[in-house]
Amino acid sequence: MRKLTANQNSAPQTIGATGVSRKHESAPKHVAGEAIYVDDMLEPRGTLYGAVGYSAIAKGRITSLDLSAVRASEGVVETLLVEDIPGHTDIGAVFGGDPILTSDEVKYQGQPIFVVVAETEQQARRAVKQAKIEFETQTPLLEVTVALTHKQFVRPSHFMHHGDAPKALEQAPHRLQAEQHVGGQEHFYLEGQVALVVPAEDGGMLVYSSTQHPSEVQKLVAEVLAVPVNRITVDMRRMGGGFGGKESQAAAWACMAAALVLKTGKPVKLRLPRVDDMSMTGKRHPFYNTYDIGFDEQGLIQGADIMVAGNCGHSADLSDAIVDRAMFHADNAYYLPDVSIAGHRCMTNTVSHTAFRGFGGPQGMMIIERAMDDIARAVGKDPLDVRKLNLYGPDGRDTTPYHQKVEHNVLLALMEQLEQSSDYRKRRDEITQWNKTSRILKRGLALTPVKFGISFTLQHLNQAGALIHIYTDGSIQVNHGGTEMGQGLHTKIIQIVAEALAIDPNEIQITATRTDKVPNTSPTAASSGTDLNGQAAKNAALTLKQRIAECIAEQKGCALETVSFAKGRIHWGDQSESMSFAEAALFAYVNRVSLSATGYYKTPKIWYDREQAKGRPFFYFANGAAVSEVVVDTLTGEYKVVGVDILHDVGRSLNPAVDRGQIEGGFIQGMGWLTTEELKWNEKGVLTSNGPATYKIPAISDTPKRFNVDLFERDNDEETVYHSKAVGEPPFMLAISVWSALRDAIASLADYRVSPPLDTPATPERVLNAVMATRAAGQKEAV
Incomplete structure (x- = not known):
C-alpha cells in the first residue's frame, strides 16, 4: 500500500509548526520558578542526604583514613567506602581509569574517597569535614x-x-x-x-x-x-x-x-x-x-x-x-x-x-x-x-x-555577505586611521569563519529512538532519547511532530526522558540532539499518520491517496468530507488501530577508518562567520568588545528564535572562554579558581552594545529533518573573532608588521604582556 511519505521534507504547511519562532516549551516555568529540576522534586519519606569526602592533594597515597568522627557526627546514618561497592568500582566512560572511590592511590585533588549520608544535607556536609585522612604526598x-x-x-x-x-x-x-x-x-x-x-x-x-x-x-x-x-x-x-x-x-x-x-x-x-x-x-x-x-x-x-x-x-x-x-x-x-x-x-x-x-x-x-x-x-x-x-x-x-570532501561549500558566499552587511572594509579603514592618531587606546577588527563537522565521530552513537502515543481525545505524548538542558530540543521536537501530523503544537506534550520508554540512547551531545531525535520522532509520527490514513481509507471506502492532513483536520475523497484530528484519533481507536508507535533513525553516509586516518566522519558541516570589534587600553591591558556581527548557517531553521538564542549564547560563552575564564591550579595541583569569586564568566555588561545576529538562508543539502542544521556547538567558535580582534588591535602598535603573542584566556594581564612584547618587537624591527 502507498506510503504517505513521498515528500516528507517538504516546506512547512502548518501554521505554528516548523520554520516559525516559538517560545521554549518551558520558558514560562523557567521565569516563574515553576520548572522542576532534580533538587525541586518532592522527596520520598525518609530520604537521606549525601556528601562526598575527597582528596586534598593532587598525587600520592592514602596512609591513614579515620572516619570515626564522621560516623559519630549528628544525624549520620551510614558511610560508603570502595569496599562497600558490590559490583564494578571503575566507572570510566570508555576506557576505564575512573574509580568511583579510592582507598589507596590519589591522582588529583578532589578525587572522591568516601561518601557520608545523613538525615539532613547540612548534617552530611558538616560530618564529611570531620574525616581524618593522612597522605604520602608526591610531586604532581x-x-x-x-x-x-x-x-x-x-x-x-x-x-x-x-x-x-x-x-x-x-x-x-x-x-x-x-x-x-x-x-x-x-x-x-x-x-x-x-x-x-x-x-x-x-x-x-x-x-x-x-x-x-x-x-x-x-x-x-x-x-x-x-x-x-x-x-x-x-x-x-x-x-x-x-x-x-x-x-x-x-x-x-x-x-x-x-x-x-x-x-x-x-x-x-x-x-x-x-x-x-x-x-x-x-x-x-x-x-x-x-x-x-x-x-x-x-x-x-x-x-x-x-x-x-x-x-x-x-x-x-x-x-x-x-x-x-x-x-x-x-x-x-x-x-x-x-x-x-x-x-x-x-x-x-x-x-x-x-x-x-x-x-x-x-x-x-x-x-x-x-x-x-x-x-x-x-x-x-x-x-x-x-x-x-x-x-x-x-x-x-x-x-x-582526513580525506573527506567538503561538499556544499557556502563559506565564501557567507563571508562575503557578512563582509558587506557589517561594513567591514569601511570600518577597517576607519580603525586603521584611528590607531595612527590614538596614542593609548587601540581598536581591532577581525572576521573569522567556522566550519564545524556534525556527527558523533564514534559511529554507533549516531542513532536515536522515539515513542509517540496518540490518545483518544487527540492529545499526543512524545518521548525521545534526547535530553533538555535549556537548548530548546523539546520545543523543536514538538514542532517537528506537529508538522508531520499537521496539527497544532499545543496538542503535544513532551515527557521526561526515561530509559524504560526509549532504551539504549546516545548522549545529547555533538550538536546532534535535533538531527537524531527529531528525525526519530518524525518517523514515529509518520507511522501513526499512515495508520490513521489507512483506517479512514478502509472505513470510508476511498482511495488512500485522497486522504490528506492539513491544519488539524483530515480530509478524504473529494475533500468535501473531513474530521478533526481528535475525531480521527477516536475513530482509529474504535476501529482497533494502534495509536502508539516507535521511531528510529541512524545517520547515513558516515564512516572513519582510524587506522588509515581516512573517511567521512561528518554527515555535513555547519558554517558561520563573525566580525568582532574591540578597543584596548595599552597602558593597562583592559579592553572591551564594542561590536559583533554574526551570520550563521542553520539550514532551514526549525525555530529562528531558538536558533538565534543558541547563536547569541554560544558566542558569549565562547567569548568568556577566550577572555575572562581562567582556570588556575597552584603548584601543589589544588584548583584555586573554584567559585564565582575567583572564576569569571561573562556578565550581561560584557555583551557588546552592537550585537547583530542573522541567519544564512539556505537549506541543508543533506536529508536532515526538514533540511535544518545543527546549531548547538558551532556558534561557540564564532568568538574566535574576539581573540583575533584583540591581536589586531595590539598589532597596530608595530604598524601591523608584528603578530602579537597572545595565549588564551586573553586576560588584561596577558593582553598587557602582548602589548609590551609587540611594541618591543616593532622597535627592534624598525632599527
Missing part, C-alpha cells in the same frame, strides 16, 4: 609540555596525513613556526551535579539524574550494584545547563547515591555544592598547539605540520574522541594541500577533563586561526583577505586532512 605532574616531553599519555597518539607536508614545507617561499597555549573552561552550569535515587521492587532503583546521557547512568549504576540493566530506570526531565559537563561526569554521583540506597534501604539524594562540583568535575581540555606552515607571497598555504596536545587530566574519560575532533578541526575552513596533523592525549594530575561545547573542535581551530593572522602580518595583507584566499573551494581544493 601539572604541565602539558612536561607530559608531552616525557610521553605521559592517557591514550596513544593519532596522526593524519594528506600529501607530502615535509616536501611542501621545504619548497615553500616563506615559512613560519609558532606555539600556542589554549586555556580550559569550567562548565558553570546553573544547576550543579545532582542525583536522587529511590529504591524499587526486585532490587531495582529509580534514578533521577541531571545527565545528558541517561542510558550511560543506567548502565553504570547497574554495573556498580551488580544487577541487570533492566532493574534500573533513569528519569531526566530537564537540566539547568550541561554544556558537556553532564555527558560522562554525571554518572558518579548517581552511582554513589545508588550504592547508599542499597546499603540503607532508603532514598538518597546527592547534590554537590558549587566548590565541590568545581573541584571534582572535569573542564574543557586546555591545549598546547604548534604549527610549522609554508606559504607563498600572497599568503596561500603550501604545506603545514600541526600538532595539538590536549591536557586530559589523570584519565582518558572522553579524551580520545576530543583530541580526535581537535585534529578534525585543525584546518577549520581552510584547504591545506600538504599537511600532517599529530594529536596527543597528555596525562596530568588534575581532574579528568571532559566534554565541553565543541568537544575539542574550538581548541583545534585556534591554531590555524593564529596562523592566518600570522601569515597576514608576514605578507602585509588584511587577515580577511588571507582567510578568503585559503578557504576550501572547487578545482581540487575540497579535501580535508
Whole structure:
C-alpha cells in the first residue's frame, strides 16, 4: 500500500509548526520558578542526604583514613567506602581509569574517597569535614609540555596525513613556526551535579539524574550494584545547563547515591555544592598547539605540520574522541594541500577533563586561526583577505586532512555577505586611521569563519529512538532519547511532530526522558540532539499518520491517496468530507488501530577508518562567520568588545528564535572562554579558581552594545529533518573573532608588521604582556 511519505521534507504547511519562532516549551516555568529540576522534586519519606569526602592533594597515597568522627557526627546514618561497592568500582566512560572511590592511590585533588549520608544535607556536609585522612604526598605532574616531553599519555597518539607536508614545507617561499597555549573552561552550569535515587521492587532503583546521557547512568549504576540493566530506570526531565559537563561526569554521583540506597534501604539524594562540583568535575581540555606552515607571497598555504596536545587530566574519560575532533578541526575552513596533523592525549594530575561545547573542535581551530593572522602580518595583507584566499573551494581544493570532501561549500558566499552587511572594509579603514592618531587606546577588527563537522565521530552513537502515543481525545505524548538542558530540543521536537501530523503544537506534550520508554540512547551531545531525535520522532509520527490514513481509507471506502492532513483536520475523497484530528484519533481507536508507535533513525553516509586516518566522519558541516570589534587600553591591558556581527548557517531553521538564542549564547560563552575564564591550579595541583569569586564568566555588561545576529538562508543539502542544521556547538567558535580582534588591535602598535603573542584566556594581564612584547618587537624591527 502507498506510503504517505513521498515528500516528507517538504516546506512547512502548518501554521505554528516548523520554520516559525516559538517560545521554549518551558520558558514560562523557567521565569516563574515553576520548572522542576532534580533538587525541586518532592522527596520520598525518609530520604537521606549525601556528601562526598575527597582528596586534598593532587598525587600520592592514602596512609591513614579515620572516619570515626564522621560516623559519630549528628544525624549520620551510614558511610560508603570502595569496599562497600558490590559490583564494578571503575566507572570510566570508555576506557576505564575512573574509580568511583579510592582507598589507596590519589591522582588529583578532589578525587572522591568516601561518601557520608545523613538525615539532613547540612548534617552530611558538616560530618564529611570531620574525616581524618593522612597522605604520602608526591610531586604532581601539572604541565602539558612536561607530559608531552616525557610521553605521559592517557591514550596513544593519532596522526593524519594528506600529501607530502615535509616536501611542501621545504619548497615553500616563506615559512613560519609558532606555539600556542589554549586555556580550559569550567562548565558553570546553573544547576550543579545532582542525583536522587529511590529504591524499587526486585532490587531495582529509580534514578533521577541531571545527565545528558541517561542510558550511560543506567548502565553504570547497574554495573556498580551488580544487577541487570533492566532493574534500573533513569528519569531526566530537564537540566539547568550541561554544556558537556553532564555527558560522562554525571554518572558518579548517581552511582554513589545508588550504592547508599542499597546499603540503607532508603532514598538518597546527592547534590554537590558549587566548590565541590568545581573541584571534582572535569573542564574543557586546555591545549598546547604548534604549527610549522609554508606559504607563498600572497599568503596561500603550501604545506603545514600541526600538532595539538590536549591536557586530559589523570584519565582518558572522553579524551580520545576530543583530541580526535581537535585534529578534525585543525584546518577549520581552510584547504591545506600538504599537511600532517599529530594529536596527543597528555596525562596530568588534575581532574579528568571532559566534554565541553565543541568537544575539542574550538581548541583545534585556534591554531590555524593564529596562523592566518600570522601569515597576514608576514605578507602585509588584511587577515580577511588571507582567510578568503585559503578557504576550501572547487578545482581540487575540497579535501580535508582526513580525506573527506567538503561538499556544499557556502563559506565564501557567507563571508562575503557578512563582509558587506557589517561594513567591514569601511570600518577597517576607519580603525586603521584611528590607531595612527590614538596614542593609548587601540581598536581591532577581525572576521573569522567556522566550519564545524556534525556527527558523533564514534559511529554507533549516531542513532536515536522515539515513542509517540496518540490518545483518544487527540492529545499526543512524545518521548525521545534526547535530553533538555535549556537548548530548546523539546520545543523543536514538538514542532517537528506537529508538522508531520499537521496539527497544532499545543496538542503535544513532551515527557521526561526515561530509559524504560526509549532504551539504549546516545548522549545529547555533538550538536546532534535535533538531527537524531527529531528525525526519530518524525518517523514515529509518520507511522501513526499512515495508520490513521489507512483506517479512514478502509472505513470510508476511498482511495488512500485522497486522504490528506492539513491544519488539524483530515480530509478524504473529494475533500468535501473531513474530521478533526481528535475525531480521527477516536475513530482509529474504535476501529482497533494502534495509536502508539516507535521511531528510529541512524545517520547515513558516515564512516572513519582510524587506522588509515581516512573517511567521512561528518554527515555535513555547519558554517558561520563573525566580525568582532574591540578597543584596548595599552597602558593597562583592559579592553572591551564594542561590536559583533554574526551570520550563521542553520539550514532551514526549525525555530529562528531558538536558533538565534543558541547563536547569541554560544558566542558569549565562547567569548568568556577566550577572555575572562581562567582556570588556575597552584603548584601543589589544588584548583584555586573554584567559585564565582575567583572564576569569571561573562556578565550581561560584557555583551557588546552592537550585537547583530542573522541567519544564512539556505537549506541543508543533506536529508536532515526538514533540511535544518545543527546549531548547538558551532556558534561557540564564532568568538574566535574576539581573540583575533584583540591581536589586531595590539598589532597596530608595530604598524601591523608584528603578530602579537597572545595565549588564551586573553586576560588584561596577558593582553598587557602582548602589548609590551609587540611594541618591543616593532622597535627592534624598525632599527
